[in-house]
Amino acid sequence: MAGPSVRKQSEYVPLTREQFRQRFFARFYDPAFEDVRQELEKVFEKAWDGYIRYRKSPRTDPAGTGFAEPGFALAAEWLETRARIQAAEKRQKDTKAPTRILIVNGSTRSEHTCPGEISKTRRLAQYAQKAIEALPGHEVDFLDLSTLADEPLKVIYPCKACVSTAQPLCHWPCSCYPNHALGQVEDWMSEIYPRWVAAHGVMILCPVHWYQAPASLKLMIDRLVCADGGNPDPTTTRGKNPQLAKELELKGWSYPKHLAGRAFSVVAHGDAAGPENLRRMLTDWLTDMEMISAGSTALIDTWIGWYQPYATSHDDLDQDQDLFAEVNNAALALANLVKQIRSGAYQAPDAELHDPREK
Numbered sequence: 001m002a003g004p005s006v007r008k009q010s011e012y013v014p015l016t017r018e019q020f021r022q023r024f025f026a027r028f029y030d031p032a033f034e035d036v037r038q039e040l041e042k043v044f045e046k047a048w049d050g051y052i053r054y055r056k057s058p059r060t061d062p063a064g065t066g067f068a069e070p071g072f073a074l075a076a077e078w079l080e081t082r083a084r085i086q087a088a089e090k091r092q093k094d095t096k097a098p099t100r101i102l103i104v105n106g107s108t109r110s111e112h113t114c115p116g117e118i119s120k121t122r123r124l125a126q127y128a129q130k131a132i133e134a135l136p137g138h139e140v141d142f143l144d145l146s147t148l149a150d151e152p153l154k155v156i157y158p159c160k161a162c163v164s165t166a167q168p169l170c171h172w173p174c175s176c177y178p179n180h181a182l183g184q185v186e187d188w189m190s191e192i193y194p195r196w197v198a199a200h201g202v203m204i205l206c207p208v209h210w211y212q213a214p215a216s217l218k219l220m221i222d223r224l225v226c227a228d229g230g231n232p233d234p235t236t237t238r239g240k241n242p243q244l245a246k247e248l249e250l251k252g253w254s255y256p257k258h259l260a261g262r263a264f265s266v267v268a269h270g271d272a273a274g275p276e277n278l279r280r281m282l283t284d285w286l287t288d289m290e291m292i293s294a295g296s297t298a299l300i301d302t303w304i305g306w307y308q309p310y311a312t313s314h315d316d317l318d319q320d321q322d323l324f325a326e327v328n329n330a331a332l333a334l335a336n337l338v339k340q341i342r343s344g345a346y347q348a349p350d351a352e353l354h355d356p357r358e359k
Contacts, residue, residue: 004246006165020048047183054181069235074175078234081173081190088198099338101132101331102199104143106206106217110150119146120304120317124267124327125205131331138335141195145216148188156188159222163229167253167359168237169245172230174223176240189223196224201263201338202291203298203331208270208278221285228289229255229359255358260290263341265298265334267327271313275301292341292348298333300326 015023024044033040050058057075064070064079091097107121122144129140148154157177163170177187196202206217213221231237237245264286268279279301283293293299302323305316317323340346 003243004166004250006242006246014052017048017052020051024048051181051183056179056181058180063235067233067235069238072235072238074234074239075178077178077190078171078173078175081193082232084190084194085173085197088194092198092200095342099135099138099200099335099342100141100198101138101334101338102141102143102195102202103129103132104145104202104204104206104217104220106145106204106214108146108149108214108216109207110146112150117314119207120269120313121205121207122146123314123317124269124323125203127324128203128205128267128327128331131328132335135332135335141199143192143195145214145220148216148219153186154188155186156192156216156219156223157184158219159225162240163225165242166245166249167229167255168231168248169240169242170226170230171234171237172226172232172256172258174226174230175234189220192220192223193227196227196259199262200342201265201294201334202286203265203267203334204282204286205267205327206269206278206282208268208274211274211277213278213282224259224289227258229253230258232256232258253358257290261341262291263294263334263337264291265294265330267300267302267330269300269302269304269323271303271305271310272307275303292337292346294330294334294337297326298330298337300330302326 021044024047025040028040049055057077059076060073061076061079062070063072063074092100103125105119105122105125107119109115109117109119109121111118125142129142132138132140148156159174160176162176173193174189177189178185204217206213209215212218231245231248236248266279266282266286268275268282270278279299283299287293304320304323305313308316337346
């Protein structure tokens with residue numbers, strides 16, 4: 001019987017040397033770089049060579065023990081991220097370690113760039129941070145996605161949807177990046193993956209942007225797809241071999257849930273439309289990863305300055321002391337669930353049941 005087909009449509013056409021040159025030097029538009037033009041010409045030649053020869057992972061190491069093919073060469077950066085994830089997992093399972101809550105500021109708005117003003121989401125996230133840090137034996141990892149907008153050379157690259165080709169082609173952690181041939185380097189997700197793994201609970205706070213999650217938050221969400229069924233052994237697909245990945249999935253795939261058992265809370269807010277739907281979507285996403293909701297108190301959708309001017313929205317937040325109390329309660333509910341999970345008191349009602357539709 002023939003194996004699964006890999007659908008193709010057209011041959012890949014690389015940029016011409018002149019197209020690549022134009023894009024490369026666009027990064028050095030500032031006249032200040034004219035003094036080092038000769039040096040940049042040399043760098044350009046190396047970058048062009050890396051692109052046209054497609055040196056995606058110029059530094060590799062043998063996979064080593066624990067992999068199906070120990071001698072297979074894997075990107076050194078991927079192996080380093082994997083090692084950080086393993087260390088984070090070990091810490092997360094250490095019963096003597098402090099309880100760690102990952103608080104995600106899901107707003108891209110920053111006072112240090114164009115908006116010129118702090119986001120309301122950040123204020124609420126900081127309020128939740130204080131509530132958690134006031135608890136004995138608790139610590140907060142504050143993940144501020146607004147730094148994507150106000151820090152240089154920080155980026156989360158988009159998900160390429162490898163999982164839709166075949167689940168085993170989606171590696172845990174993601175191996176699509178960095179891609180040095182394409183200049184797609186310094187992917188922030190290599191730091192973010194271990195931070196999610198190290199957390200006992202996660203609290204996401206975000207505004208509505210055009211009926212959806214902010215783009216920065218959505219980038220992280222998409223890149224966390226590898227935490228839901230991702231393949232921890234890229235040697236089984238010999239890197240990114242779609243044919244091998246399809247065959248492996250069809251043999252039977254376990255869809256491992258790499259973040260299962262962690263607790264979560266969600267706070268979504270808007271000023272005209274969308275927070276209820278956004279809260280539902282975020283809750284569904286986290287639940288699908290087999291993370292555990294901290295209950296209705298920890299799941300908030302609300303309005304701040306409903307149909308009021310944007311210019312006075314912080315004043316509207318100041319006046320809504322009930323919302324601050326709700327965020328405080330959501331943080332405490334999350335901490336209470338984490339305590340139950342870590343002590344063993346919490347038992348999932350479906351723990352002994354088999355899901356016939358694992359995907």
